[in-house]
Amino acid sequence: MAWNVFKFCTALRALGSIMIVFVFGIIGVTYYSMVVAHYGPSLFLGGFETFSAVLVLFLFHFVLVMIIWSYSSVVLTDPGGVPPNWKPPRDEEKGDTDPLVSSGHGSPEVGHLGVPGDSPDRGIPFCRKCNQFRPPRAHHCSVCKRCILKMDHHCVWVVNCVGALNYKYFLLFLFYTFLGTTLVSISLLRVFMEFFGDGEIEETPGSLAATFITFVLNIAFALSVLGFLIMHITLVGANTTTIEAYEKKTTSKWRYDLGWKKNFEQVFGTDKWYWFIPAYSEDDLRRMPSLQGFEYPTRPDWEPPQQQHERV
Helix, strand or coil: CCCCHHHHHHHHHHCCCHHHHHHHHHHHHHHHHHHHHHHCHHHHCCHHHHHHHHHHHHHHHHHHHHHHHHHHHHHHCCCCECCCCCCCCEECCCCEECHHHHCCCCCCCECCCCCECCCCCCCCCEECCCCEECCCCCEEECCCCEEECCCCEEECCCCEEECCCCHHHHHHHHHHHHHHHHHHHHHCHHHHHHHCCCCCCCCCHHHHHHHHHHHHHHHHHHHHHHHHHHHHHHHHHHCCCHHHHHHHCCCCCCCCCCCHHHHHHHHHCCCHHHCCCCCCCHHHHHHCHHHHCCCCCCCCCCCCHHHHHHHC
16 A cells, blocks of 8 residues: 555644744854854964855855745745636637646546536546636645645745745755755864864863754754755756656656756746846746746647547
C-alpha cells in the first residue's frame, strides 16, 4: 500500500506561527555569535584581522538582508487563491471552454460545458471541497482550506502555502539560506575546532555555548537546505511542482515543459535584474500571464491523453 504524504498536511496546522518565532530565534543567535561575539570585536584588531572581519561582516549582512526579505515575502504574500465562483474562460467564437483548461485536467464528473455530471470526454477541474471550478495546476490545500494556484506544497517553515505568487520568493529563501548557513559554518569553523582542542579559549561560557549551537544548527541547515534546493531546481527545470511530480509519476511528456530557459522564466521572469530579488518587474507581470497563476502555455507537441489514444 502506497503512502500518500499529502493526507498528513492537516497536522501542520497545530504548529502555527511558532515556526516563525523559531526561525527568527535562530537568526538572532547566529547574529550574536557572528557579530557580537566574534567578528565585531575583530574590527579593532588591525591588519589582516580587521580586513577579514570587514569582508565577513559585509557578506553576512548582505545575505542576512536577502534571507529576511525573501522569508518575509513568502510569509506575507498570498500564494494565489482561486476567486469565488471562478469559471473557465470561454472562446467567444466557438462558444466552448478554453482548451487550455478543458483538456485532460478534470474530474470525470465534470464535462466540457462545465456542468457536473455532463460528458466526461473533456473535463474541467472541479474542487468538491470548495464546490467550484479551479484553473489548471491549482490544488486544494487541506491546511488553508482553499484551492491554491499552481500549488507546490504547504510549508510549515513559512506557515503559508507555496504557490504561483510566492514560489519564486520561496526558492530565493532557500538559495540565500544555503549561502548564509554555509558562510556562517565556514566562518565559525575555527572557533568550533578550538573548542575541541587543548588550548584555552578566551570566551565567556555564554558566548561559547551560543557559538557551538550556531555552528551545529547552521551546518545542519546548510546540508538539509541543499537537498531541497537541488530538488526544486530540478522541478523548475521541468516546469512542474512537488504535487505534480508526485501525481504524474511516470508520464513521459509533461505538457508544460517548454525547455529549461522558458521554464525558468515562468518562475523568475524575463528581467535579469529581478532574478535574485523577491519581486517582479511591471513588464513581466503585464506580459506573462503565468506569473498570475491562471494561464500556462503548453508545449507544441503535446496531445491530451484521449487524443493520443485515438491516434494510436
